[in-house]
Amino acid sequence: MKNVKLTIEYDGTNYHGWQAQSNAKTVQGTIEKAIHGLTGEKIAITGSSRTDQGVHAYGQVANFFTNSNIPPERFSYALNRMLPDDIVIKKSEEVSMDFHARYCSKGKKYRYLIYNNSFPSAIYRNRAYHISHRLDLEKMNRAIEFFKGTHDFSAFRATGSSSKTSVRTIFDVSLTSKEDLICFEVSGDGFLYNMVRIMVGTIVDVGMGRIEAEDIPDIIESLDRRRAGRTAPPQGLYLVEVYY
Amino acid sequence: MKNVKLTIEYDGTNYHGWQAQSNAKTVQGTIEKAIHGLTGEKIAITGSSRTDQGVHAYGQVANFFTNSNIPPERFSYALNRMLPDDIVIKKSEEVSMDFHARYCSKGKKYRYLIYNNSFPSAIYRNRAYHISHRLDLEKMNRAIEFFKGTHDFSAFRATGSSSKTSVRTIFDVSLTSKEDLICFEVSGDGFLYNMVRIMVGTIVDVGMGRIEAEDIPDIIESLDRRRAGRTAPPQGLYLVEVYY
Numbered sequence: 001m002k003n004v005k006l007t008i009e010y011d012g013t014n015y016h017g018w019q020a021q022s023n024a025k026t027v028q029g030t031i032e033k034a035i036h037g038l039t040g041e042k043i044a045i046t047g048s049s050r051t052d053q054g055v056h057a058y059g060q061v062a063n064f065f066t067n068s069n070i071p072p073e074r075f076s077y078a079l080n081r082m083l084p085d086d087i088v089i090k091k092s093e094e095v096s097m098d099f100h101a102r103y104c105s106k107g108k109k110y111r112y113l114i115y116n117n118s119f120p121s122a123i124y125r126n127r128a129y130h131i132s133h134r135l136d137l138e139k140m141n142r143a144i145e146f147f148k149g150t151h152d153f154s155a156f157r158a159t160g161s162s163s164k165t166s167v168r169t170i171f172d173v174s175l176t177s178k179e180d181l182i183c184f185e186v187s188g189d190g191f192l193y194n195m196v197r198i199m200v201g202t203i204v205d206v207g208m209g210r211i212e213a214e215d216i217p218d219i220i221e222s223l224d225r226r227r228a229g230r231t232a233p234p235q236g237l238y239l240v241e242v243y244y
Numbered sequence: 245m246k247n248v249k250l251t252i253e254y255d256g257t258n259y260h261g262w263q264a265q266s267n268a269k270t271v272q273g274t275i276e277k278a279i280h281g282l283t284g285e286k287i288a289i290t291g292s293s294r295t296d297q298g299v300h301a302y303g304q305v306a307n308f309f310t311n312s313n314i315p316p317e318r319f320s321y322a323l324n325r326m327l328p329d330d331i332v333i334k335k336s337e338e339v340s341m342d343f344h345a346r347y348c349s350k351g352k353k354y355r356y357l358i359y360n361n362s363f364p365s366a367i368y369r370n371r372a373y374h375i376s377h378r379l380d381l382e383k384m385n386r387a388i389e390f391f392k393g394t395h396d397f398s399a400f401r402a403t404g405s406s407s408k409t410s411v412r413t414i415f416d417v418s419l420t421s422k423e424d425l426i427c428f429e430v431s432g433d434g435f436l437y438n439m440v441r442i443m444v445g446t447i448v449d450v451g452m453g454r455i456e457a458e459d460i461p462d463i464i465e466s467l468d469r470r471r472a473g474r475t476a477p478p479q480g481l482y483l484v485e486v487y488y
Protein backbone atom coordinates (compact mmCIF):
# COMPACT_ATOMS: atom_id res chain seq x y z
CA MET A 1 0.00 0.00 0.00
CA LYS A 2 1.18 3.50 -0.81
CA ASN A 3 0.29 6.94 0.52
CA VAL A 4 -0.13 9.44 -2.34
CA LYS A 5 -0.13 13.22 -1.90
CA LEU A 6 -2.01 15.36 -4.44
CA THR A 7 -1.59 19.11 -5.06
CA ILE A 8 -4.84 20.38 -6.54
CA GLU A 9 -6.05 23.54 -8.30
CA TYR A 10 -9.78 24.11 -8.63
CA ASP A 11 -12.33 26.68 -9.60
CA GLY A 12 -14.88 26.30 -6.81
CA THR A 13 -17.71 28.08 -8.67
CA ASN A 14 -19.59 24.96 -9.69
CA TYR A 15 -19.05 22.88 -6.53
CA HIS A 16 -20.73 22.68 -3.15
CA GLY A 17 -17.35 23.09 -1.50
CA TRP A 18 -14.59 20.56 -0.89
CA GLN A 19 -16.16 18.03 1.45
CA ALA A 20 -17.92 14.99 -0.02
CA GLN A 21 -21.70 14.97 0.35
CA SER A 22 -24.07 12.27 -0.75
CA ASN A 23 -26.46 14.60 -2.56
CA ALA A 24 -24.27 17.37 -4.03
CA LYS A 25 -21.30 17.71 -6.38
CA THR A 26 -18.17 18.50 -4.37
CA VAL A 27 -14.47 18.70 -5.22
CA GLN A 28 -13.54 15.83 -2.93
CA GLY A 29 -16.37 13.64 -4.25
CA THR A 30 -15.40 14.36 -7.86
CA ILE A 31 -11.75 13.40 -7.26
CA GLU A 32 -12.74 10.24 -5.34
CA LYS A 33 -14.96 9.22 -8.26
CA ALA A 34 -12.06 9.73 -10.69
CA ILE A 35 -9.75 7.61 -8.50
CA HIS A 36 -12.43 4.92 -8.37
CA GLY A 37 -12.74 5.02 -12.16
CA LEU A 38 -8.96 4.70 -12.48
CA THR A 39 -8.09 2.11 -9.84
CA GLY A 40 -11.41 0.42 -9.01
CA GLU A 41 -10.77 1.33 -5.37
CA LYS A 42 -13.50 2.97 -3.26
CA ILE A 43 -11.30 5.22 -1.17
CA ALA A 44 -11.70 8.45 0.76
CA ILE A 45 -9.18 11.22 0.26
CA THR A 46 -8.18 13.57 3.10
CA GLY A 47 -7.94 17.28 2.30
CA SER A 48 -5.87 19.83 4.22
CA SER A 49 -8.86 22.14 4.44
CA ARG A 50 -12.61 21.88 3.84
CA THR A 51 -13.07 24.89 1.59
CA ASP A 52 -16.60 26.30 1.43
CA GLN A 53 -18.88 26.46 -1.60
CA GLY A 54 -17.49 28.93 -4.14
CA VAL A 55 -13.97 29.08 -2.63
CA HIS A 56 -11.08 28.35 -5.04
CA ALA A 57 -7.69 26.71 -4.63
CA TYR A 58 -4.35 27.03 -6.39
CA GLY A 59 -2.72 24.53 -4.07
CA GLN A 60 -5.11 22.44 -2.00
CA VAL A 61 -3.36 19.30 -0.73
CA ALA A 62 -4.94 15.88 -0.15
CA ASN A 63 -3.67 12.36 0.42
CA PHE A 64 -5.02 8.84 -0.01
CA PHE A 65 -3.90 5.24 0.42
CA THR A 66 -3.91 2.96 -2.60
CA ASN A 67 -2.98 -0.57 -3.56
CA SER A 68 -2.89 0.39 -7.23
CA ASN A 69 0.35 -0.26 -9.13
CA ILE A 70 0.07 3.08 -10.95
CA PRO A 71 3.32 4.94 -10.14
CA PRO A 72 2.37 7.72 -7.65
CA GLU A 73 3.85 10.49 -9.84
CA ARG A 74 1.66 9.32 -12.77
CA PHE A 75 -1.64 9.75 -10.89
CA SER A 76 -1.73 13.46 -11.82
CA TYR A 77 -1.69 12.71 -15.56
CA ALA A 78 -4.14 9.81 -15.32
CA LEU A 79 -6.61 11.67 -13.08
CA ASN A 80 -6.52 14.87 -15.17
CA ARG A 81 -7.77 12.85 -18.14
CA MET A 82 -10.82 11.81 -16.11
CA LEU A 83 -11.52 15.02 -14.20
CA PRO A 84 -13.60 17.98 -15.45
CA ASP A 85 -11.40 20.92 -16.50
CA ASP A 86 -12.25 22.99 -13.41
CA ILE A 87 -10.22 20.57 -11.26
CA VAL A 88 -6.54 19.98 -12.09
CA ILE A 89 -4.10 17.75 -10.22
CA LYS A 90 -0.85 19.75 -10.46
CA LYS A 91 1.34 17.16 -8.76
CA SER A 92 1.11 13.64 -7.35
CA GLU A 93 3.87 12.05 -5.30
CA GLU A 94 4.48 9.21 -2.87
CA VAL A 95 4.80 10.28 0.76
CA SER A 96 5.57 8.39 3.95
CA MET A 97 2.73 6.32 5.39
CA ASP A 98 2.28 8.70 8.34
CA PHE A 99 1.68 11.79 6.15
CA HIS A 100 -1.80 13.26 6.80
CA ALA A 101 -2.80 16.27 4.66
CA ARG A 102 -4.65 17.92 7.53
CA TYR A 103 -2.80 17.01 10.73
CA CYS A 104 0.71 17.39 9.25
CA SER A 105 0.06 20.88 7.86
CA LYS A 106 2.45 23.47 9.38
CA GLY A 107 0.56 26.37 7.87
CA LYS A 108 -1.34 27.79 4.92
CA LYS A 109 -1.37 30.77 2.65
CA TYR A 110 -4.63 32.35 1.44
CA ARG A 111 -5.36 35.08 -1.10
CA TYR A 112 -8.50 37.20 -1.24
CA LEU A 113 -9.47 39.39 -4.22
CA ILE A 114 -11.63 42.51 -3.92
CA TYR A 115 -12.97 44.22 -7.05
CA ASN A 116 -13.29 47.90 -6.20
CA ASN A 117 -15.34 49.71 -8.84
CA SER A 118 -18.71 51.44 -8.88
CA PHE A 119 -20.02 48.67 -11.21
CA PRO A 120 -19.61 44.92 -10.65
CA SER A 121 -17.23 43.00 -12.91
CA ALA A 122 -18.49 40.51 -15.50
CA ILE A 123 -15.10 38.82 -15.72
CA TYR A 124 -14.41 38.60 -11.94
CA ARG A 125 -18.02 37.92 -10.88
CA ASN A 126 -17.09 34.46 -9.49
CA ARG A 127 -13.52 35.42 -8.57
CA ALA A 128 -13.68 38.52 -6.38
CA TYR A 129 -15.77 40.44 -3.82
CA HIS A 130 -17.34 43.51 -5.38
CA ILE A 131 -17.16 46.70 -3.30
CA SER A 132 -18.55 49.79 -5.02
CA HIS A 133 -17.47 52.28 -2.32
CA ARG A 134 -13.91 53.55 -3.02
CA LEU A 135 -11.64 51.90 -0.43
CA ASP A 136 -8.79 53.68 1.36
CA LEU A 137 -5.83 51.38 0.73
CA GLU A 138 -3.48 53.32 2.97
CA LYS A 139 -5.75 52.70 5.98
CA MET A 140 -6.24 49.04 5.04
CA ASN A 141 -2.48 48.59 4.81
CA ARG A 142 -2.09 49.95 8.34
CA ALA A 143 -4.89 47.67 9.58
CA ILE A 144 -3.52 44.36 8.28
CA GLU A 145 -0.20 44.80 10.14
CA PHE A 146 -2.03 44.29 13.45
CA PHE A 147 -2.97 40.72 12.45
CA LYS A 148 0.68 39.63 12.44
CA GLY A 149 1.95 37.51 15.32
CA THR A 150 0.27 35.17 17.79
CA HIS A 151 -3.21 36.11 18.96
CA ASP A 152 -6.43 34.56 20.18
CA PHE A 153 -8.58 35.11 17.08
CA SER A 154 -11.95 34.36 18.71
CA ALA A 155 -13.29 37.64 17.30
CA PHE A 156 -12.46 36.35 13.79
CA ARG A 157 -14.07 32.93 14.10
CA ALA A 158 -17.50 31.93 12.84
CA THR A 159 -19.84 31.19 15.72
CA GLY A 160 -20.38 27.48 16.22
CA SER A 161 -16.92 26.41 15.00
CA SER A 162 -15.34 23.73 17.12
CA SER A 163 -11.53 24.13 17.19
CA LYS A 164 -10.05 23.40 20.61
CA THR A 165 -7.96 26.56 20.67
CA SER A 166 -8.52 29.84 18.89
CA VAL A 167 -4.89 30.96 19.19
CA ARG A 168 -3.19 31.21 15.80
CA THR A 169 0.05 32.73 14.53
CA ILE A 170 -0.02 34.91 11.43
CA PHE A 171 3.36 34.79 9.65
CA ASP A 172 2.80 37.47 7.05
CA VAL A 173 0.21 39.73 5.44
CA SER A 174 0.24 41.88 2.31
CA LEU A 175 -2.12 44.12 0.39
CA THR A 176 -1.45 45.08 -3.22
CA SER A 177 -3.59 46.64 -5.91
CA LYS A 178 -3.61 46.84 -9.68
CA GLU A 179 -6.27 48.74 -11.58
CA ASP A 180 -9.57 47.84 -9.83
CA LEU A 181 -8.33 44.69 -8.11
CA ILE A 182 -7.10 44.59 -4.51
CA CYS A 183 -5.23 41.47 -3.46
CA PHE A 184 -4.94 40.55 0.23
CA GLU A 185 -2.59 37.70 1.13
CA VAL A 186 -2.15 36.11 4.53
CA SER A 187 -0.10 33.16 5.74
CA GLY A 188 -0.17 31.56 9.14
CA ASP A 189 0.14 28.32 11.08
CA GLY A 190 -3.59 27.72 10.82
CA PHE A 191 -6.91 29.46 10.34
CA LEU A 192 -10.19 29.23 12.24
CA TYR A 193 -13.42 28.64 10.34
CA ASN A 194 -14.15 31.74 8.17
CA MET A 195 -11.18 33.56 9.74
CA VAL A 196 -9.77 34.95 6.46
CA ARG A 197 -13.21 36.04 5.27
CA ILE A 198 -13.91 37.84 8.59
CA MET A 199 -10.46 39.50 8.40
CA VAL A 200 -11.38 40.74 4.92
CA GLY A 201 -14.81 41.96 6.03
CA THR A 202 -13.07 43.88 8.81
CA ILE A 203 -10.40 45.51 6.64
CA VAL A 204 -13.12 46.47 4.14
CA ASP A 205 -14.83 48.28 7.04
CA VAL A 206 -11.51 50.04 7.68
CA GLY A 207 -11.24 50.96 3.98
CA MET A 208 -14.75 52.44 4.10
CA GLY A 209 -14.02 54.42 7.29
CA ARG A 210 -16.44 52.43 9.48
CA ILE A 211 -13.64 51.12 11.70
CA GLU A 212 -10.29 52.81 12.43
CA ALA A 213 -7.15 50.82 11.55
CA GLU A 214 -5.84 51.46 15.05
CA ASP A 215 -8.93 49.75 16.55
CA ILE A 216 -7.88 46.33 15.22
CA PRO A 217 -5.81 45.40 18.32
CA ASP A 218 -8.82 46.21 20.53
CA ILE A 219 -11.10 44.12 18.33
CA ILE A 220 -8.69 41.17 18.51
CA GLU A 221 -8.36 41.50 22.30
CA SER A 222 -12.15 41.72 22.77
CA LEU A 223 -12.50 38.08 21.58
CA ASP A 224 -15.97 39.25 20.52
CA ARG A 225 -17.12 38.19 17.05
CA ARG A 226 -19.59 41.11 16.98
CA ARG A 227 -16.75 43.65 17.12
CA ALA A 228 -15.18 42.43 13.84
CA GLY A 229 -16.62 43.06 10.37
CA ARG A 230 -19.00 40.90 8.39
CA THR A 231 -17.89 37.66 6.71
CA ALA A 232 -16.72 38.49 3.16
CA PRO A 233 -18.27 36.25 0.48
CA PRO A 234 -16.59 32.98 -0.57
CA GLN A 235 -15.87 33.69 -4.26
CA GLY A 236 -12.96 36.05 -3.50
CA LEU A 237 -11.06 33.43 -1.46
CA TYR A 238 -8.21 31.24 -2.78
CA LEU A 239 -6.26 28.59 -0.85
CA VAL A 240 -2.83 29.29 -2.35
CA GLU A 241 -0.47 26.91 -0.57
CA VAL A 242 -0.28 24.43 2.29
CA TYR A 243 3.03 24.19 4.16
CA TYR A 244 4.42 20.90 5.57
CA MET B 245 -33.97 60.83 -30.78
CA LYS B 246 -30.73 60.34 -28.91
CA ASN B 247 -27.52 58.48 -29.67
CA VAL B 248 -26.32 56.51 -26.63
CA LYS B 249 -22.80 55.11 -26.20
CA LEU B 250 -22.28 52.05 -23.99
CA THR B 251 -19.00 50.83 -22.47
CA ILE B 252 -19.35 47.11 -21.84
CA GLU B 253 -17.48 44.42 -19.92
CA TYR B 254 -18.25 40.78 -20.67
CA ASP B 255 -17.06 37.29 -20.03
CA GLY B 256 -17.32 35.74 -23.49
CA THR B 257 -17.23 32.12 -22.27
CA ASN B 258 -20.94 31.44 -22.59
CA TYR B 259 -21.62 33.41 -25.80
CA HIS B 260 -21.28 32.71 -29.50
CA GLY B 261 -19.31 35.93 -29.89
CA TRP B 262 -20.50 39.50 -30.12
CA GLN B 263 -22.54 39.59 -33.32
CA ALA B 264 -26.28 38.90 -33.17
CA GLN B 265 -27.37 35.60 -34.69
CA SER B 266 -30.89 34.31 -34.99
CA ASN B 267 -30.10 30.87 -33.58
CA ALA B 268 -27.42 31.43 -30.94
CA LYS B 269 -26.92 33.45 -27.76
CA THR B 270 -24.59 36.37 -28.45
CA VAL B 271 -23.50 39.43 -26.46
CA GLN B 272 -25.06 41.88 -28.93
CA GLY B 273 -28.31 39.92 -29.05
CA THR B 274 -28.51 39.74 -25.26
CA ILE B 275 -28.03 43.51 -24.87
CA GLU B 276 -30.56 44.26 -27.63
CA LYS B 277 -33.09 42.05 -25.85
CA ALA B 278 -32.49 43.95 -22.58
CA ILE B 279 -32.97 47.31 -24.35
CA HIS B 280 -36.17 45.99 -25.88
CA GLY B 281 -37.37 44.88 -22.45
CA LEU B 282 -36.57 48.31 -21.05
CA THR B 283 -37.80 50.67 -23.78
CA GLY B 284 -40.06 48.54 -25.94
CA GLU B 285 -37.90 49.52 -28.93
CA LYS B 286 -36.65 46.88 -31.36
CA ILE B 287 -33.29 48.42 -32.12
CA ALA B 288 -29.91 47.20 -33.34
CA ILE B 289 -26.78 48.26 -31.48
CA THR B 290 -23.47 48.84 -33.29
CA GLY B 291 -20.33 47.43 -31.68
CA SER B 292 -16.79 48.68 -32.26
CA SER B 293 -15.60 45.15 -32.90
CA ARG B 294 -17.20 41.76 -33.58
CA THR B 295 -15.37 39.70 -31.00
CA ASP B 296 -15.28 35.95 -31.65
CA GLN B 297 -16.82 33.21 -29.55
CA GLY B 298 -14.95 32.94 -26.21
CA VAL B 299 -13.24 36.36 -26.47
CA HIS B 300 -13.74 38.71 -23.49
CA ALA B 301 -13.99 42.48 -23.15
CA TYR B 302 -13.20 44.97 -20.41
CA GLY B 303 -14.19 47.90 -22.58
CA GLN B 304 -16.18 47.03 -25.70
CA VAL B 305 -18.03 50.09 -27.00
CA ALA B 306 -21.40 50.14 -28.76
CA ASN B 307 -23.97 52.78 -29.65
CA PHE B 308 -27.68 52.86 -30.43
CA PHE B 309 -30.40 55.36 -31.27
CA THR B 310 -33.39 55.61 -28.98
CA ASN B 311 -36.58 57.63 -28.55
CA SER B 312 -36.86 56.55 -24.93
CA ASN B 313 -37.01 59.29 -22.29
CA ILE B 314 -34.68 57.36 -19.98
CA PRO B 315 -31.71 59.71 -19.30
CA PRO B 316 -28.76 58.31 -21.30
CA GLU B 317 -26.50 58.07 -18.22
CA ARG B 318 -29.16 55.95 -16.44
CA PHE B 319 -29.23 53.23 -19.13
CA SER B 320 -26.23 51.50 -17.49
CA TYR B 321 -28.07 51.01 -14.17
CA ALA B 322 -31.36 50.04 -15.80
CA LEU B 323 -29.77 47.57 -18.24
CA ASN B 324 -27.56 45.95 -15.59
CA ARG B 325 -30.69 44.99 -13.68
CA MET B 326 -31.94 43.09 -16.75
CA LEU B 327 -28.67 41.61 -18.03
CA PRO B 328 -27.09 38.32 -16.87
CA ASP B 329 -24.09 38.90 -14.60
CA ASP B 330 -21.52 37.98 -17.27
CA ILE B 331 -22.38 41.22 -19.15
CA VAL B 332 -22.01 44.57 -17.34
CA ILE B 333 -22.64 48.04 -18.79
CA LYS B 334 -19.88 50.09 -17.12
CA LYS B 335 -20.98 53.42 -18.56
CA SER B 336 -23.75 54.91 -20.69
CA GLU B 337 -23.66 58.45 -22.05
CA GLU B 338 -25.23 60.60 -24.73
CA VAL B 339 -23.02 61.26 -27.76
CA SER B 340 -23.47 63.37 -30.89
CA MET B 341 -25.76 61.94 -33.56
CA ASP B 342 -22.84 61.23 -35.91
CA PHE B 343 -20.98 59.01 -33.40
CA HIS B 344 -20.55 55.45 -34.77
CA ALA B 345 -18.85 52.93 -32.46
CA ARG B 346 -17.06 51.23 -35.33
CA TYR B 347 -16.27 53.93 -37.89
CA CYS B 348 -15.29 56.61 -35.36
CA SER B 349 -12.80 54.37 -33.53
CA LYS B 350 -9.26 55.79 -33.63
CA GLY B 351 -7.73 52.65 -32.20
CA LYS B 352 -7.99 49.77 -29.77
CA LYS B 353 -6.07 48.07 -27.02
CA TYR B 354 -6.07 44.29 -26.59
CA ARG B 355 -4.67 42.03 -23.89
CA TYR B 356 -3.80 38.36 -24.30
CA LEU B 357 -3.10 36.00 -21.38
CA ILE B 358 -0.89 32.91 -21.66
CA TYR B 359 -0.76 30.37 -18.83
CA ASN B 360 2.69 28.81 -18.93
CA ASN B 361 2.82 25.70 -16.75
CA SER B 362 3.30 22.01 -17.40
CA PHE B 363 -0.31 21.43 -16.27
CA PRO B 364 -3.36 23.40 -17.45
CA SER B 365 -5.04 25.80 -15.01
CA ALA B 366 -8.48 25.11 -13.54
CA ILE B 367 -8.99 28.75 -12.64
CA TYR B 368 -7.78 30.24 -15.96
CA ARG B 369 -9.22 27.52 -18.21
CA ASN B 370 -11.58 29.99 -19.95
CA ARG B 371 -9.30 33.00 -19.46
CA ALA B 372 -5.88 32.11 -20.90
CA TYR B 373 -4.02 30.03 -23.51
CA HIS B 374 -2.27 27.09 -21.89
CA ILE B 375 1.30 26.44 -23.09
CA SER B 376 3.07 23.61 -21.26
CA HIS B 377 6.50 24.18 -22.90
CA ARG B 378 8.54 26.70 -20.85
CA LEU B 379 8.61 29.94 -22.89
CA ASP B 380 11.67 32.17 -23.27
CA LEU B 381 10.35 35.59 -22.24
CA GLU B 382 13.53 37.40 -23.16
CA LYS B 383 13.22 36.25 -26.79
CA MET B 384 9.48 37.06 -26.85
CA ASN B 385 10.21 40.56 -25.55
CA ARG B 386 12.67 41.12 -28.41
CA ALA B 387 10.13 39.78 -30.92
CA ILE B 388 7.20 42.02 -30.00
CA GLU B 389 9.23 45.21 -30.57
CA PHE B 390 9.22 44.49 -34.33
CA PHE B 391 5.42 44.82 -34.46
CA LYS B 392 5.60 48.53 -33.54
CA GLY B 393 5.02 51.11 -36.25
CA THR B 394 3.19 51.04 -39.57
CA HIS B 395 3.29 47.80 -41.55
CA ASP B 396 1.25 45.80 -44.03
CA PHE B 397 0.07 43.01 -41.70
CA SER B 398 -1.14 40.62 -44.43
CA ALA B 399 0.93 37.84 -42.86
CA PHE B 400 -1.08 38.35 -39.65
CA ARG B 401 -4.54 38.30 -41.15
CA ALA B 402 -6.94 35.34 -41.26
CA THR B 403 -7.43 34.16 -44.83
CA GLY B 404 -10.78 35.23 -46.24
CA SER B 405 -10.99 38.49 -44.29
CA SER B 406 -12.22 41.42 -46.29
CA SER B 407 -10.64 44.69 -45.09
CA LYS B 408 -9.74 47.04 -47.94
CA THR B 409 -6.24 47.65 -46.67
CA SER B 410 -4.04 45.51 -44.48
CA VAL B 411 -1.79 48.39 -43.40
CA ARG B 412 -2.09 49.08 -39.69
CA THR B 413 -0.12 51.12 -37.15
CA ILE B 414 0.83 49.54 -33.84
CA PHE B 415 1.25 52.23 -31.17
CA ASP B 416 2.65 50.13 -28.36
CA VAL B 417 3.33 46.57 -27.20
CA SER B 418 4.27 45.09 -23.84
CA LEU B 419 4.91 41.69 -22.32
CA THR B 420 4.85 41.16 -18.57
CA SER B 421 4.74 38.05 -16.42
CA LYS B 422 3.73 37.16 -12.89
CA GLU B 423 3.98 33.63 -11.56
CA ASP B 424 2.69 31.39 -14.40
CA LEU B 425 0.79 34.12 -16.29
CA ILE B 426 2.22 36.00 -19.25
CA CYS B 427 0.35 39.13 -20.30
CA PHE B 428 0.79 40.54 -23.83
CA GLU B 429 -0.74 43.95 -24.53
CA VAL B 430 -0.94 45.69 -27.87
CA SER B 431 -2.55 48.94 -28.97
CA GLY B 432 -2.93 50.23 -32.50
CA ASP B 433 -5.12 52.21 -34.89
CA GLY B 434 -6.92 49.03 -35.94
CA PHE B 435 -6.57 45.28 -36.17
CA LEU B 436 -7.23 42.83 -39.00
CA TYR B 437 -9.36 39.77 -38.39
CA ASN B 438 -7.51 37.45 -35.95
CA MET B 439 -4.44 39.73 -36.06
CA VAL B 440 -3.79 39.75 -32.30
CA ARG B 441 -4.29 35.98 -32.05
CA ILE B 442 -1.85 35.37 -34.94
CA MET B 443 0.68 37.75 -33.33
CA VAL B 444 0.39 35.70 -30.13
CA GLY B 445 0.73 32.39 -31.99
CA THR B 446 3.89 33.78 -33.59
CA ILE B 447 5.52 35.06 -30.41
CA VAL B 448 4.71 31.73 -28.73
CA ASP B 449 6.71 30.10 -31.56
CA VAL B 450 9.54 32.53 -30.73
CA GLY B 451 9.29 31.61 -27.03
CA MET B 452 9.53 27.91 -27.94
CA GLY B 453 12.53 28.47 -30.23
CA ARG B 454 10.68 27.54 -33.45
CA ILE B 455 11.09 31.05 -34.89
CA GLU B 456 13.90 33.53 -34.15
CA ALA B 457 12.83 36.92 -32.77
CA GLU B 458 14.93 38.61 -35.46
CA ASP B 459 12.90 36.83 -38.19
CA ILE B 460 9.75 38.82 -37.35
CA PRO B 461 10.56 41.71 -39.76
CA ASP B 462 11.02 39.16 -42.60
CA ILE B 463 7.73 37.46 -41.73
CA ILE B 464 5.91 40.82 -41.76
CA GLU B 465 7.51 41.80 -45.09
CA SER B 466 6.66 38.42 -46.67
CA LEU B 467 2.91 39.28 -46.47
CA ASP B 468 2.53 35.48 -46.31
CA ARG B 469 0.12 34.13 -43.69
CA ARG B 470 1.91 30.76 -43.78
CA ARG B 471 5.14 32.33 -42.49
CA ALA B 472 3.52 33.52 -39.23
CA GLY B 473 2.51 31.25 -36.34
CA ARG B 474 -0.80 29.56 -35.70
CA THR B 475 -3.87 31.47 -34.49
CA ALA B 476 -3.87 31.44 -30.69
CA PRO B 477 -7.21 30.35 -29.18
CA PRO B 478 -9.93 32.92 -28.36
CA GLN B 479 -10.24 32.49 -24.58
CA GLY B 480 -6.95 34.33 -23.87
CA LEU B 481 -8.07 37.51 -25.71
CA TYR B 482 -9.54 40.63 -24.06
CA LEU B 483 -10.67 43.82 -25.80
CA VAL B 484 -9.44 46.31 -23.18
CA GLU B 485 -10.25 49.73 -24.60
CA VAL B 486 -11.50 51.48 -27.72
CA TYR B 487 -10.07 54.94 -28.48
CA TYR B 488 -12.14 57.77 -30.02
